[in-house]
């Protein structure tokens with residue numbers, strides 16, 4: 001990196017931080033008067049089901065999964081602890097794009113569509129003149145209203161999508177947007193490393209895939225593991241993890257392709273780039289596999305990199321735990337747009353010693369399959385219980401700093417703390433009910449979306 005890009009990066013970071021300070025407690029009118037002459041474009045990149053602890057930048061050393069991601073981290077802000085709002089695509093992506101927890105935007109089941117009264121980022125950014133594109137290789141995002149506010153749309157109808165059609169779509173869209181004068185927002189949803197864990201034919205992997213009897217990366221095999229019908233021995237577990245890692249290496253290759261394309265369009269140094277995932281992926285840590293079903297960290301922790309325009313001279317690591325519910329307020333702040341006062345999230349702290357500006361609500365998570373679980377986090381602590389809970393029902397409490405694998409439930413031994421977290425959960429759930437949109441039933445699911453969901457076992 002040369003001195004000029006370093007200075008540009010630091011200036012951009014400083015501008016964003018002062019914009020965040022201005023956004024706190026200023027009126028929209030006063031704020032608009034300070035709108036900078038150049039409004040930055042924003043690229044949000046999501047890799048489906050990408051665990052942070054399988055990336056080199058997060059300390060993974062077993063296999064070389066992520067050279068591109070690791071290089072990008074060196075010029076970005078890396079969040080050590082980031083959590084999605086749900087361990088499944090639909091609710092998590094709706095939170096990313098609306099800034100509302102799942103039970104506020106209400107898109108928590110495949111039987112609903114996003115209510116028209118709930119704006120997504122393109123509508124919230126419209127007053128600042130933004131254009132927008134959504135491109136998704138995951139058919140799960142099709143037909144539920146998530147894409148409706150975007151100007152340019154490509155959502156592959158098939159389960160695993162067509163890699164080439166997706167690549168062509170986002171390249172064409174970015175070329176169109178980059179050639180215009182107006183700022184733009186791109187939401188790009190890549191399918192790998194989501195199951196099946198099977199790199200494309202001919203993909204050059206820099207590591208071996210050990211074989212073990214009966215083990216594959218097929219969705220049906222993962223489902224049989226999740227139902228407990230098949231058990232893994234150590235060799236089987238290693239073979240499965242290697243296949244997941246192979247898919248991460250594919251994702252990393254696609255990130256490299258995207259960065260090269262943004263460079264080629266001469267926009268990489270002018271955009272805010274966010275790289276993350278919609279949820280994690282489980283490998284039996286709490287008895288379950290894939291995602292959807294629990295609120296434990298293997299299913300909800302996500303990687304999160306934020307590269308400011310121009311990049312940073314040296315990567316910044318932020319230890320403060322954050323949520324993807326903060327993504328929308330962060331983007332609105334970059335665009336000098338007011339953040340709705342009802343938003344649960346706040347702009348991400350973008351420097352090592354920064355803390356959230358006036359965050360008053362906890363980061364929350366809710367799972368999909370019954371019993372739906374709900375969790376709140378507060379610093380070191382994570383508290384969870386089923387959403388349909390009555391006093392005396394199951395509760396769990398973990399010190400996720402000293403016990404990051406959530407092995408040691410301290411609910412029984414810390415009654416005072418449990419009571420405090422229970423009260424905080426009660427208060428947060430009451431707020432989510434108060435802010436909940438009116439649910440909108442899905443009139444008809446597109447047939448190809450239904451096929452995709454059936455193939456994943458998500459619907460019958």
Ligand SMILES: [Zn+2]
Nearest residue numbers: 048049089278
């Ligand atoms: Zn997903």
